[in-house]
Amino acid sequence: MISTMVLVTGLAVMLIGLWGVLTHRNILRIIISLSLIGTGTHILIVAIGYVRGGTAPIIDGALTVADAPARAVDPIPSALVVTAIVIGLAVTAVLLAYAIRLYDAKKTLSIDAFTESKW
Amino acid sequence: MPRILPAIAIVLVGLIFASIAISYSEQTSLRPLAESYVRLVPQELGAPNVITGILLTFRAFDTIGEVAVLFMVAAGVGLVLSGKTSAEASGSPESKTPASEIVRTATQILLPLIAIFAAYIIMNGHISAGGGFQGGAVIASAVLLLLLANPSQDLNATFLSITESLAGVLFVAVGIAGLVAAGGFLDNRVLPLGEFGAFFSAGAIPVLSVLLGVKVGCELSVILDRFRS
Numbered sequence: 001m002i003s004t005m006v007l008v009t010g011l012a013v014m015l016i017g018l019w020g021v022l023t024h025r026n027i028l029r030i031i032i033s034l035s036l037i038g039t040g041t042h043i044l045i046v047a048i049g050y051v052r053g054g055t056a057p058i059i060d061g062a063l064t065v066a067d068a069p070a071r072a073v074d075p076i077p078s079a080l081v082v083t084a085i086v087i088g089l090a091v092t093a094v095l096l097a098y099a100i101r102l103y104d105a106k107k108t109l110s111i112d113a114f115t116e117s118k119w
Numbered sequence: 120m121p122r123i124l125p126a127i128a129i130v131l132v133g134l135i136f137a138s139i140a141i142s143y144s145e146q147t148s149l150r151p152l153a154e155s156y157v158r159l160v161p162q163e164l165g166a167p168n169v170i171t172g173i174l175l176t177f178r179a180f181d182t183i184g185e186v187a188v189l190f191m192v193a194a195g196v197g198l199v200l201s202g203k204t205s206a207e208a209s210g211s212p213e214s215k216t217p218a219s220e221i222v223r224t225a226t227q228i229l230l231p232l233i234a235i236f237a238a239y240i241i242m243n244g245h246i247s248a249g250g251g252f253q254g255g256a257v258i259a260s261a262v263l264l265l266l267l268a269n270p271s272q273d274l275n276a277t278f279l280s281i282t283e284s285l286a287g288v289l290f291v292a293v294g295i296a297g298l299v300a301a302g303g304f305l306d307n308r309v310l311p312l313g314e315f316g317a318f319f320s321a322g323a324i325p326v327l328s329v330l331l332g333v334k335v336g337c338e339l340s341v342i343l344d345r346f347r348s
Contacts, residue, residue, distance in 0.1 A: 003145050004140070004143060007139075007143055011136040011139065014136070015129060015132065015133055018129060019125065019129050023125050048143075050145060050146070051145070051146045052145045052146065056248070057168075057169035058167055058168045059169075059315075060167060060247070065161045065162065069149060069157050072149070074146065075153060075156055075173055078170050079170050079174050082170070082253075083181060083182070085252075086189065086335070087188060089256075090189055090192040093192055093196055093342050093346075096346065097195070097196045097345075097346070098199060100199075100200060100346075
């Protein structure tokens with residue numbers, strides 16, 4: 001139940017990001033929308049790794065080694081998302097660098113000014 | 120008219136997403152691969168945090184690749200932003216206005232605390248929630264606060280790149296040591312596993328965690344520095 005709610009949240013965040021990419025004309029807003037799509041994907045992947053009644057896969061007082069395979073959630077999606085967040089940050093950094101160069105070229109951040117590479 | 124096409128696209132993608140959400144059902148037990156990870160990380164690697172065990176031993180090769188991606192981004196952002204035009208020179212004086220007193224005072228109080236918190240996150244990666252990537256990001260947030268409080272602050276870029284390269288070389292060296300002395304590349308059993316759950320335990324995982332944290336922190340700081348100039 002709880003993972004279904006998280007999954008729906010992730011899908012909704014992805015939809016909001018897609019809406020932003022398609023409707024906004026400002027490059028910075030498009031970049032923010034692209035990171036929203038990425039964040040939604042991360043939420044979605046984490047939600048898929050949930051196991052009913054599971055807890056964090058960290059062995060401590062609440063989770064012994066013996067019953068970890070029965071009670072822990074799937075650690076693989078979490079490990080994937082840690083890497084995906086860092087790559088998402090890297091992609092955003094490159095996008096912002098391009099945005100700075102585009103602003104230098106045309107003195108505006110509106111996507112309507114950059115039509116020469118449009119087919 | 121221009122609003123209609125995005126709306127149609129959103130509705131269609133939303134229908135696909137809805138079918139995903141409806142057909143999704145929670146797992147009731149772990150898949151075989153996940154089950155073996157949860158079993159093997161505490162038993163064979165001696166690390167209580169399964170995710171850190173996966174990131175820094177079983178899938179550590181991916182982690183190296185990812186750090187390489189970060190390095191390439193730092194270099195790529197520098198390349199894209201280099202060769203500033205004349206407009207940049209005229210715009211720079213007003214961007215150097217000092218921050219307000221609240222930001223500057225808060226920075227003096229918070230900066231050491233953030234640095235200590237980052238060190239705590241990095242050093243406890245194998246015991247509890249945390250690890251090199253997370254701690255490195257916290258270090259970068261401290262650097263960002265410093266740059267916000269004092270925009271003309273000098274960051275020693277040479278020191279940052281030397282530290283970062285050294286951390287990367289040591290990371291690979293630990294990996295090769297695993298190839299020689301233990302079961303394979305980046306095997307953490309080159310160092311004694313120690314007592315389960317103790318601070319100095321889990322073989323090479325804390326060492327790799329520190330190297331990763333230093334490397335990620337330096338790389339993100341370099342990226343922030345490139346954006347400032």
